[in-house]
Amino acid sequence: MRLPSFEHPIRLSRPQVLWKLTKAALDRDRPVLVQIVVTRRCNLACGYCYEYDKVSKPVPLAELKARVDALRKLKTVFVTLNGGEPLLHPHIAELVRYIAEAGMVPMINTNGHVLKAPLIKSLNEAGLFGMQLSCDSLEDNDVTEKSMRRLRPKLELLREHARFMVRVNGVLGSGNPAEMEEVAKVVVDFGFDFQCSLMRDSQGQALPLSAEAQQAYRRIRALKGRLPHVLHDNFQLPLARGESKPWKCRAGARHFEVDGAGLVHLCQPRTGFPAKALADYSVEDIRRQFDCGKACAARCPIAYAHLGSRLDGFRRQQNA
Template sequence: MQLPSFAQPLRISRKRVLWKLAKAALDKDRPVLVQIVVTRRCNLACGYCYEYDKVSKPVPLAELKARIDALRKLKAVFVTLNGGEPLLHPQIVELVRYIAEAGMIPMINTNGHVLKAPLIRSLNEAGLFGMQLSCDSLEDNEVTEKSMRRLQPKLELLREHARFIVRVNGVLGSGNPEEMEAVANIVVGYGYIFQCSLMRDSSGQALPLSDEALQAYLRIRALKGRLPRLLNDNFQLPLARGENKKWKCRAGARHFEVDGAGLVHLCQPKTGAPAKPLAEYSVEDIRCQFQCSKACADRCPIAYAHLGSRLDGFRRQQHA
């Protein structure tokens, strides 16, 4: 039976994604990756996380659609729905569809614990391009509830039903390094992408790894099929060793975060700057932030910041 027109799957091919990235490479006024907070409410309480609460209501659908419209005018490429736990938003599928219909590429960051087959199929039909899940350990511990014991049944569901890219991220330092290595092997065994992130201090700067954790990280990096070349995490190697990484961060331009109130921030750790309403954020703001070097860049472990800035490593930054 043919689906009604409003339910037709919105497939986004990888060729189309590469074409959009190629166009963005030529136009430095376009954001590459924007994260939108759709709710601060979360169903977990991980010890290292301060991006959630237990009481917030979801951001109203009309407000989120207005923000997506603003990003369309800025010609953003990827739009990632964030939380809290974004799958707790009651209109999450409609938001994914709205992003896809606006010509942008919808993504979701989630712990995945509320995933069920009907929701996965609905996200397929809505045009979701990719989902990043979180898993830090084999079992829950005093720091994290993002365990493989909880996640593995969801990976089975995704393997059966998902038609979008699945990527799993683990924070190395939130548990036993050997457990993280075991998690990575399980994820890669499913054929999914695995990204290993570093713990951050209260200012958002990378914490160096212990000798044991560093060796585990190097073994994880050696896993075949862990990451495609375009998404490599080579920037983390000096940070993991306690060294600095020199690069040109384009926060506020190529990538930024929009909080639940609709304010633009350079990234999650740098909430408060520039804190300008997205509805007022313009190409002039993007150009200003593009040229600004960031004092926090040398020890920055934020993967999406590095990925969003890769198109412009050869371009100058003029001032701090």
């Protein structure tokens, strides 16, 4: 991968991002977080993942820039680059720069396995605000290849070189709960945030945790410095027990996913609707989805869906 050199590095501060978010909170027509698939290709093959393949070519940079332009017109706040494995895209740093220059906040979800110091430095200069990495176990197993054994050297590189925020996410239920607890301790010791996600079924609904996993989750939640309060994952507590959590999901409005073909979907588990081209997605579409309840919400474990909808819990919504 040939890394670009930027003459004038961009650095987004937390107060700047908070101001963007505050303005969005006052305007219900603005997306808070949009995820863009930049490639379906991945360098891993985790058993619970259906969002990757081994053969797809990256989405051409010109098409991705056109999608960023469409999100700028909608006054989107955060743009998260997804895969597959987004760091496999040959122009990932240039795309991050394009998002930042468009006045939005660039983020990346990655397994982190291809990270090297030059790439981290290039992402620094491009204006990356935050990176979320995945780690589910201490060692590879039949379900996941996202192990701490592979990730630890990358965390050391990030601690040394990254000027952007770093958070690690683990899927609780994909392996031994005690291992997940050890993973969380390692991440917090590095000085990074750690977040637990719940395994979900083929419909995107949360799978309840075993008694052992629930105990591990409670201990992980008690770790000092695990997550900033504003990013709390309290919504997962009833889901882990097999219960439902009533809330107002704003998928398709405050947050949505754009697939590799440029079509808008409510979220990763709910692809297929509305499946409308982002270039044609309008404020009217946002208002329609904002006001429409989602039947899948009660057992939804998708963290970004809950975070993207928190601004509007006091606003009305029709029944699903």
